[in-house]
Amino acid sequence: MPLKDTGTDQLIKAAAKRLLFSEGKLHATTQDIADAAGMNRSALHYYYRTRDQLISQVFQESMTVLSLKLDQAMLSDHPFPKKVDELMDIYLTEMSEFPYEETFMVTEMNRAGHTLISKIKEGPVVSFLAEVAAEMEAGNIEKMNPVHFLINLFSLLSYPIIMSPLYQQFFQLSKNDFGKILAERKELVYRMLFKI
Amino acid sequence: MPLKDTGTDQLIKAAAKRLLFSEGKLHATTQDIADAAGMNRSALHYYYRTRDQLISQVFQESMTVLSLKLDQAMLSDHPFPKKVDELMDIYLTEMSEFPYEETFMVTEMNRAGHTLISKIKEGPVVSFLAEVAAEMEAGNIEKMNPVHFLINLFSLLSYPIIMSPLYQQFFQLSKNDFGKILAERKELVYRMLFKI
DNA sequence: ATTATAGTCAACAATTTTGTTTAATAAAAA
DNA sequence: TTTTTATTAAACAAAATTGTTGACTATAAT
Numbered sequence: 001m002p003l004k005d006t007g008t009d010q011l012i013k014a015a016a017k018r019l020l021f022s023e024g025k026l027h028a029t030t031q032d033i034a035d036a037a038g039m040n041r042s043a044l045h046y047y048y049r050t051r052d053q054l055i056s057q058v059f060q061e062s063m064t065v066l067s068l069k070l071d072q073a074m075l076s077d078h079p080f081p082k083k084v085d086e087l088m089d090i091y092l093t094e095m096s097e098f099p100y101e102e103t104f105m106v107t108e109m110n111r112a113g114h115t116l117i118s119k120i121k122e123g124p125v126v127s128f129l130a131e132v133a134a135e136m137e138a139g140n141i142e143k144m145n146p147v148h149f150l151i152n153l154f155s156l157l158s159y160p161i162i163m164s165p166l167y168q169q170f171f172q173l174s175k176n177d178f179g180k181i182l183a184e185r186k187e188l189v190y191r192m193l194f195k196i
Numbered sequence: 197m198p199l200k201d202t203g204t205d206q207l208i209k210a211a212a213k214r215l216l217f218s219e220g221k222l223h224a225t226t227q228d229i230a231d232a233a234g235m236n237r238s239a240l241h242y243y244y245r246t247r248d249q250l251i252s253q254v255f256q257e258s259m260t261v262l263s264l265k266l267d268q269a270m271l272s273d274h275p276f277p278k279k280v281d282e283l284m285d286i287y288l289t290e291m292s293e294f295p296y297e298e299t300f301m302v303t304e305m306n307r308a309g310h311t312l313i314s315k316i317k318e319g320p321v322v323s324f325l326a327e328v329a330a331e332m333e334a335g336n337i338e339k340m341n342p343v344h345f346l347i348n349l350f351s352l353l354s355y356p357i358i359m360s361p362l363y364q365q366f367f368q369l370s371k372n373d374f375g376k377i378l379a380e381r382k383e384l385v386y387r388m389l390f391k392i
Numbered sequence: 393a394t395t396a397t398a399g400t401c402a403a404c405a406a407t408t409t410t411g412t413t414t415a416a417t418a419a420a421a422a
Numbered sequence: 423t424t425t426t427t428a429t430t431a432a433a434c435a436a437a438a439t440t441g442t443t444g445a446c447t448a449t450a451a452t
Contacts, residue, residue, distance in 0.1 A: 008429075024306035026222060029409060040430060045411065100306075102359060103299055109361045110220035110296075125367065142391075147367055147377055148384060155355035160347050163298060165305045170321065171343055181343055188344060195338075195391045204399075225439060236401060241441065395452075401445085408439070414432090421426070 009047040012037050016058050021098035026107060030054075052112075059108065062101060066094055067123075074128040080135055084153070084193065088186055091157055099161045125150075142196055149193065156189040205243040208233050212254050217294035222303060226250075248308075255304060258297060262290055263319075270324040276331055280349070280389065284382055287353055295357045321346075338392055345389065352385040 015037035019028045030051050034041040048054035073086040094101070132146040141149060160167065160182060168178045211233035215224045226247050230237040244250035269282040290297070328342040337345065356363065356378060364374045 024303055026303050027307060030411090031409075040432090041410090042412090042432085043430070046429070049411080051410070100303075102362065103303070106359060106362055107220055107222050107296075107299070107303075111223060142387075144384060145377060145380065147369075148381070150367075151356050151363070151377075151381075152352060152388070154359075155351045156348060159351035159355040163302060163350075166298065166302055167347070171346075173343075181341060181347075184341065185344070185347075188340060191338075192348070192388060192391075195388075226441090227439075235399095237440090238402085238442090239400070242399070245441080247440070393452100396450090398447100398449080400447080403443090403445105405442075406440080408437100410435100410437070412433100412435075414434100415430105416432100417428100417430075419426105419428080422424080 008039075008043070012039075012044060012047060012054065013058050013061070016054060017062065017098070020055075020058070020104050021062065021101040024100040024103070026100070026104060055108070059105065062098070063105070066101070069094070071124045074124040080131060080140075081194070083131075085190065088153065088157060088190065091154065092186060095158055095161050099164070102158065103162055139196065141194060153189070153193060156192065157185065160185065204235075204239070208235075208240060208243060208250065209254050209257070212250060213258065213294070216251075216254070216300050217258065217297040220296040220299070222296070222300055251304070255301065258294070259301070262297070265290070267320045270320040276327060276336075277390070279327075281386070284349065284353060284386065287350065288382060291354055291357050295360070298354065299358055335392065337390060349385070349389060352388065353381065356381065 012033070016028070016033045019025045019033060019036050025032065028036075030041055030044055033054070034044055037043075044051075044054060048057065069090045070087065073083060073090050076083055076086065078086065129146040129150070132141065132149045135141045136143045136146065164178060164182070167173075168175060171178070173181070208229070212224070212229045215221045215229060215232050221228065224232075226237055226240055229250070230240055233239075240247075240250060244253065265286045266283065269279060269286050272279055272282065274282065325342040325346070328337065328345045331337045332339045332342065360374060360378070363369075364371060367374070369377070
């Protein structure tokens with residue numbers, strides 16, 4: 001609502017996004033967010049009347065930006081393997097910076113109902129799935145419901161990042177060592193996906 | 197602490213577990229839990245002085261029970277493929293009933309620090325990883341750091357269940373149709389893991 | 393029968409979190 | 423210069439959440 005754009009509201013959103021999506025502090029209060037943004041709590045309310053408004057703003061924008069990037073990759077005119085490679089890069093970049101983005105979305109849906117993401121439209125996913133199906137026909141990927149291909153892709157990349165704190169303990173690895181494992185995964189996942 | 201065991205505290209823990217782990221209401225209040233357990237909020241405090249005590253009790257017990265089951269599967273003297281099959285069954289059963297168990301653990305760690313799970317000891321994981329390595333040597337699995345084998349297993353099974361609300365929207369599938377997709381995955385994942 | 397224990401309930405107090413308001417400041421616009 | 427606008431700060435009110443207490447019931451043990 002402010003007439004001059006001084007970027008303060010962007011700062012607030014960035015702080016909220018960092019707390020919620022990067023640090024996984026899903027219980028962050030308005031005070032926490034204000035602190036993280038280095039300002040008074042009333043500044044938050046100046047820009048967003050309520051906490052929920054701020055949250056859902058962050059939610060919506062992140063959603064839009066990410067799905068735009070993914071759409072772009074899916075629609076590019078590169079050959080299929082290159083396209084998958086791009087998709088993985090985009091997704092990995094996002095997940096590395098904001099590991100808890102998806103977790104937040106799901107838990108938020110469980111809290112506030114599915115209204116928040118109702119505006120997702122399939123868009124390029126359908127045409128991409130058709131491409132996947134074609135690759136399967138051509139014998140480059142094992143035949144299955146093409147949806148599985150995308151689910152596998154996202155699962156193999158995302159889950160280990162999300163669960164990283166848990167798995168470091170489980171495997172008794174240092175943060176550093178587990179980081180090395182994660183770094184190996186892009187190559188490994190790519191090979192898995194195209195194995196016949 | 198009660199001398200007679202009338203099962204009331206079990207009831208409370210079960211309600212909490214259902215809310216947190218099954219329904220993904222990670223923000224559940226003591227009131228929410230009391231309601232779900234069909235009793236007064238003070239009954240909670242009768243058994244657990246504070247909310248945190250209840251939560252960490254639920255946390256610990258779930259953790260112990262699950263890792264016990266997994267350990268058992270990993271230590272069984274079945275041949276390797278059968279062993280993996282059991283592991284998948286156990287894991288799938290748990291995740292189907294409590295999809296948000298792992299999510300909760302991670303977010304709880306981000307909130308309260310890693311103290312909660314510090315008592316995990318590697319136990320049978322190490323010997324199982326050695327078995328995986330042996331299978332790789334024998335040429336039954338593609339060679340890689342054996343840790344990846346387990347990460348892949350858990351990722352491919354767990355992630356789609358956790359993200360189910362999100363992916364139903366993303367793929368524009370009904371709850372029912374997405375359920376069918378999920379049901380196909382055990383077979384599919386098994387094949388992926390052993391593909392050379 | 394008396395006593396200890398399990399369990400429930402309602403009321404209360406303390407704390408946290410949220411949202412509002414009002415006043416003050418500073419800078420840009422008219 | 424006057425006026426608007428962005429921004430901050432402090433204080434306040436309202437709500438939500440948590441934790442405590444004491445009274446009350448029922449049951450099993452002594």
